[in-house]
Amino acid sequence: MIQFLLNRELRTEQQLDPNVTVLNYLREHLGKPGTKEGCASGDCGACTVVVGELDTSEGRERIRYRTLNSCLTFVSSLHGKQLISVEDLKHQGQLHSVQQAMVDCHGSQCGFCTPGFVMSLFALQKNSNGYNKAETLEALAGNLCRCTGYRPIIDAAEQACCQKQPDQFDNAEAQTIAQLKAIAPLDTAELNSGDKRCLLPLTVADLADIYAANPQARLLAGGTDLALEVTQFHRELPVMIYVGHIESMKRIDINDETIEIGAATALSDCYSALAKDYPDFGELLHRFASLQIRNQGTLGGNIGNASPIGDAPPLLIALGAQIVLRKGNESRTLPLEDYFIDYKVTARQEAEFIEKIIVPRAQANRAFRAYKVSKRLDDDISAVCAAFNIEVLDGVVHSARIAFGGMAAIPKRAAACEAALNGAAWYPGVIEQACAALAEDFTPLSDFRASKEYRLLIAQNLLRKFFLEMQAPEVETRVTAYV
Ligand SMILES: Cc1cc2nc3c(=O)[nH]c(=O)nc-3n(C[C@H](O)[C@H](O)[C@H](O)COP(=O)(O)OP(=O)(O)OC[C@H]3O[C@@H](n4cnc5c(N)ncnc54)[C@H](O)[C@@H]3O)c2cc1C
Numbered sequence: 380m381i382q383f384l385l386n387r388e389l390r391t392e393q394q395l396d397p398n399v400t401v402l403n404y405l406r407e408h409l410g411k412p413g414t415k416e417g418c419a420s421g422d423c424g425a426c427t428v429v430v431g432e433l434d435t436s437e438g439r440e441r442i443r444y445r446t447l448n449s450c451l452t453f454v455s456s457l458h459g460k461q462l463i464s465v466e467d468l469k470h471q472g473q474l475h476s477v478q479q480a481m482v483d484c485h486g487s488q489c490g491f492c493t494p495g496f497v498m499s500l501f502a503l504q505k506n507s508n509g510y511n512k513a514e515t516l517e518a519l520a521g522n523l524c525r526c527t528g529y530r531p532i533i534d535a536a537e538q539a540c541c542q543k544q545p546d547q548f549d550n551a552e553a554q555t556i557a558q559l560k561a562i563a564p565l566d567t568a569e570l571n572s573g574d575k576r577c578l579l580p581l582t583v584a585d586l587a588d589i590y591a592a593n594p595q596a597r598l599l600a601g602g603t604d605l606a607l608e609v610t611q612f613h614r615e616l617p618v619m620i621y622v623g624h625i626e627s628m629k630r631i632d633i634n635d636e637t638i639e640i641g642a643a644t645a646l647s648d649c650y651s652a653l654a655k656d657y658p659d660f661g662e663l664l665h666r667f668a669s670l671q672i673r674n675q676g677t678l679g680g681n682i683g684n685a686s687p688i689g690d691a692p693p694l695l696i697a698l699g700a701q702i703v704l705r706k707g708n709e710s711r712t713l714p715l716e717d718y719f720i721d722y723k724v725t726a727r728q729e730a731e732f733i734e735k736i737i738v739p740r741a742q743a744n745r746a747f748r749a750y751k752v753s754k755r756l757d758d759d760i761s762a763v764c765a766a767f768n769i770e771v772l773d774g775v776v777h778s779a780r781i782a783f784g785g786m787a788a789i790p791k792r793a794a795a796c797e798a799a800l801n802g803a804a805w806y807p808g809v810i811e812q813a814c815a816a817l818a819e820d821f822t823p824l825s826d827f828r829a830s831k832e833y834r835l836l837i838a839q840n841l842l843r844k845f846f847l848e849m850q851a852p853e854v855e856t857r858v859t860a861y862v
């Protein structure tokens with residue numbers, strides 16, 4: 380059984396197919412068609428809903444509101460949370476102030492994408508103190524308006540943020556917190572329908588036991604990758620284990636030497652921990668998909684899906700990150716670069732899972748830069764992602780760590796390039812030798828994102844760019860490169 384709040388109403392679900400997305404649940408099971416399906420693949424934002432969760436991180440109880448793509452969220456992950464859809468905003472016959480702003484500023488043109496924009500604006504208003512253009516663009520980057528009418532929508536964001544007043548959600552916050560605490564999960568829950576099951580453990584030990592007993596199960600974190608198997612490939616996932624309720628797997632511990640990030644930590648939550656030490660990691664996370672996907676998708680899922688074009692792995696590999704894998708009561712620590720073996724083949728054993736990711740803290744003597752090259756600045760997957768981590772002492776390169784995504788079947792270190800640099804002078808001629816060595820490291824493929832020739836050339840040019848930026852560190856071009 381799972382329980383959640385549908386706005387303020389307690390819902391209990393026991394016999395529900397765990398493959399049902401929140402979008403289909405709203406539209407088909409509850410007859411609430413306000414939330415729209417545009418793409419069913421996380422790209423358009425028409426299906427955006429807001430999920431409220433109890434947050435005690437700042438020493439007081441409050442509800443944290445975040446946008447999600449309901450097309451990629453399974454209902455099981457709502458357990459213990461509050462689901463708010465566009466139907467819930469109008470109150471006592473009055474439009475919500477974000478809806479009124481959309482009307483006043485003529486922000487609704489086709490109307491189909493409008494509910495998604497409204498929900499993104501609602502979450503923006505809830506999380507902002509006044510209007511901020513950069514925050515607005517970030518909040519709306521995952522909502523596509525095909526008639527290019529963004530200007531009035533941005534105007535609506537400004538009006539909604541500037542004229543923010545307490546709304547029905549603020550007025551009911553104390554009661555909603557009490558309701559959420561009353562349904563907070565206390566033990567492993569389960570949602571099932573016939574043979575199809577989703578298990579929701581609360582502790583790592585329970586996860587290990589349940590996975591050992593169900594080694595054929597698919598681990599579900601944010602679902603931004605896994606749910607595509609259901610929505611795009613029309614497969615059924617008979618057994619899933621949801622890791623999003625395990626608090627220790629959502630924790631970030633920052634020590635003198637390391638940043639330890641639980642595998643189920645949402646990408647949005649990784650930002651502050653990683654961006655402080657590695658500003659380029661922060662920049663990359665800003666350009667990772669959309670806010671909806673970052674609120675939902677996890678760092679562990681980005682490694683777990685073993686995609687050759689995943690953005691975090693090349694950066695983590697260049698930084699020398701390790702992962703802790705657990706199976707039953709046994710844990711082992713593995714350098715992340717040894718996890719990826721071949722296309723979608725990893726070192727993960729049956730019933731083994733990634734528990735946490737260990738990232739070394741920044742060192743004053745090392746320079747780290749990362750670059751994501753994609754066709755669009757926002758909400759796009761990399762054609763090539765590069766990460767450089769080097770120490771140059773008295774003009775000589777020491778222990779270069781260079782990794783690329785999009786250049787091979789796996790995220791991979793550039794061993795020949797590193798060998799050309801290590802022990803050599805940090806000098807343009809050596810950089811050219813290292814660029815030539817990249818052709819030994821990689822034989823990239825052509826696909827709709829980039830041709831193999833382009834990929835190799837851009838990889839070489841990114842090394843040249845890194846070198847030039849190191850000569851003039853005040854130039855901050857960073858990961859903002861795009862085709
Ligand atoms: C529109 C869109 C845009 C995207 N943009 C980007 C982008 O810019 N950059 C990028 O890198 N990716 C992108 N992605 C891919 C995806 O969002 C990320 O890879 C995300 O980090 C996946 O995390 P998740 O928690 O949603 O994983 P899930 O979908 O829950 O899981 C992904 C895989 O990892 C496995 N898994 C999950 N947790 C664990 C664990 N703890 N241990 C072992 N295995 C585990 C799952 O079983 C599954 O096989 C995008 C996806 C979409 C839909």
Ligand code: FES
Pocket residue numbers: 415416417418419420421422423424425426427448449450451
């Ligand atoms: S329907 Fe397009 S993002 Fe969900």
Ligand code: FES
Pocket residue numbers: 486487488489490491492493523524525526527528
């Ligand atoms: S208003 Fe819907 S596509 Fe532009």
